[in-house]
Amino acid sequence: VIGRFLDRPAEQSFYDLFVALSPKLVAYFRRHGRPLDQAEELAQDVLLRVYRQVGTLRDRALFRPWVYRIARNAFLESLRVARRDLKLVGLDDAEIGAACVSSDSPLLFLEWMKWLSPEEREIMTLRYVDGFECAEIGAALELPTGTVQWKIFNAKRKLAPRVAKDARRTP
């Protein structure tokens, strides 16, 4: 779907791309505490930006990180607007990793992420929830691939005892 869109960014290929990517984007915004209606609105906004700006993408292999950066910026922008309304300042990128989702059942992944730094949370979420390769995470967050691998390894070291404990609790 991505390849078809990049080969020929037209209405039909955009429609297919939209159907494929919008659930992931909605999930991304919901992970960051946005209610469903706002998440859908933000996802639509992101994909419309993708359609308009796809001509500026230089390396098609970095499409996913590029979309992620657009989504991340859209989220930060929405936070800034919300903060401005509340007359608060001092937003920094650390907030990007703050996940907040209400659910009837405990979401272990989110519980585990609380043990990590905001940057580690973002990296681990991109890796496991969004299925990004380390190189894609590096491109999205402007980090060397080796640094990403290093951070994933350290995050797993932190999480291993916690994960093992939760596994023992789970019948």
Added chain:
Amino acid sequence: VTDHIMTDHIAQALWIGYLEDALDPGERTGVDRHLSLCPECSRLLADFEDCEAALASEAAVLRRELGMSEESAVFLAGEALSVLHRQAAVAAAALRRFTVYEGVRILQSVLDPIYGPAIVERVFRMAAITCSASVADGLEAHQWPEFAATLDLAASEIWGGAAGRAVRRLTAHLPVERAT
């Protein structure tokens, strides 16, 4: 968990390469050999593998929990296309050129409040006659350049040079359709 890895056991850089499947065959064989002999490192590997499996499994739960139905995605995609169509229509409207009739009316609406409708009407009629047309019957697209030039001269003669220059600028920048 791994304080001792860096000294006596598999170094962190090797662990990362091993887990990311990025070691060359020789390095990988070395790590495999060490793992077969070292219960601590092999336990650590099991911990990493369990952690990896648990993260993947719980991430899938999270994806399901936060996912959106395909129907919703299709609906949103339709809405997005509508937005694109609306934007395209606005862009097309912005590129549209005025008809000659509209151009004449726009010029009149600018000049009427300054010089009065009666004299403006008369000047427009004179300019139209010069290019063998009538304002009342409407000008053809090919007559617009001559009409505009005549109007400019007439405005200069009747209202002075400043008015003539103003009319020239107006007609030059007014996007009126031309004969093809």
